[in-house]
Amino acid sequence: MLPELKRLIEQMGKDKGIEKAIIIEALESAMLTAARKKLGAQVELEAHYNEEAGELEVFQFKTVVEKVLDPETQISLQQARKELDEEAQPGDSLGMRLDAASFGRIAVQTAKQIIIQKVKDAERDKTYEEYKDRKGQLVNGFVQRFEGGSIIVNLGRAEAVIPPSEQITRESYKRGERIRAYVIDVKKISKGPQIILSRTHPGFVRALFEVEVPEISEGFIDIVSVAREPGNRTKIAVKTNDKDIDPVGACVGMRGSRVQSVVQELKGEKIDIVPFSEDPVKYVCSSLSPAKVSKVFMYDENKSMEVIVPDDQLSLAIGRSGQNVRLAVRLTGWKIDVKNESMLAAQAEEGPKILLKIPGLQEADAELLFKEGYKSISAIASADPEILKAIPGVDEQKVTEWVSSAEQIMNQQVNRESA
DSSP: OTHHHHHHHHHHHHHHTTHHHHHHHHHHHHHHHEEEEEEEHHHHEEEEEEEETTTTEEEEEEEEEESSSSSEEEEEEHHHHHOTTTTTTTEEEEEEEGGGGOOOOHHHHHHHHHHHHHHHHHHHHHHHHTTTOOOTTTEEEEEEEEEEEEEEEOOOOEEEEEEEEEEETOOOOOOOOEEEEEEEEEETTTTEEEEEEESSSSSHHHHHHHHHHHHHOOOOOOEEEEEEETTTTTEEEESSSOOOOOOOHHHHOGGGHHHHHHHHHHHTTTOOOOOOOOSSHHHHHHTTTTTTTOOOEOOOOTTTTEEOGGGGGHHHHGGGGGGHHHHHHHHHHHHEEEEHHHHHHHHHHHHHHHTTTSTOOOOHHHHHHHHOOOOSSHHTSSSSSHHHHTSOOHHHHHHHHHHHHHHHHHHHHHHHHHH
């Protein structure tokens, strides 16, 4: 039934990359199914692969009895001693080798189908094991086909899918075209492992820089944060603990060679590389690049900053449709309110009036506090009294009253919002 079985098993294992033991187990299981289809489910059977002979052997086991009541499961003592074992005793279970050819063509066909299915299952398991630990890595493949808006990618020994939500809108591909993507998930489903890829994930940009910049893969430079609007613009923040290495320069490369390689892979997506800083103000100013910042007011209580830029830099700082400042917010984790110097001047005239809502606060005091950067009631409520006392013209009693009144106003506001 299976000529040159030993050679076929070895060849199948080599072609499919499946362990020989798995193929042998599939063959034994298939042979048992074929035998049971022929002889019935009640029969006790065993199948073994004889490696020396290169054969699959099937044995039917029968119990030795004095008087046979069920010929399918029992054998007489006389017959057992004559045909199988001269020393057989009642109660012994003896195996009789069966002729595999007797199972019939339908049974053999069933066995072949089981073998095929078992091999497919083994291939799926192998693929899952190979890719389950590759989340967060780049893979290369070819566009194989399109299904319902998804791109099916041939990775060689496996297929992967890029769902519509993970595709860059303005990108288009043709069948057979090379494609590089980022593994975001590997799921084990009934049809086999599903490898899900992305070209929009921020990790895709991170992984591309790890490939292009040896200092990153070697651990000399860290990518602290990535903010991305796929197909349009990305900002990445980088740092290094080695003073001899310029992290931004290393990522840009000689004459921009490294960053251009990434831009080329992303089909022209703009990339801003900014230096990370432990100083939040410095970090936020860098994140708004290429705009120049003239002044910053930082409010720790709500992790926000009011950034002032020259009048001619406002549109550059905000970006088209607010994209530049939006990416800066995602990159740094700080709320950023960008204003130009003209807006600041107008605010300086009206701003101090906001603080007059605090009982006991005079207009001169409001202007003084406003100039010191306390531009909201919440800023007064969360202020350090010792720092307020250090302001010229401010005494301890005033500070205590202002902070207490501001806290009451903020508490009332919170209660109203939660009511």
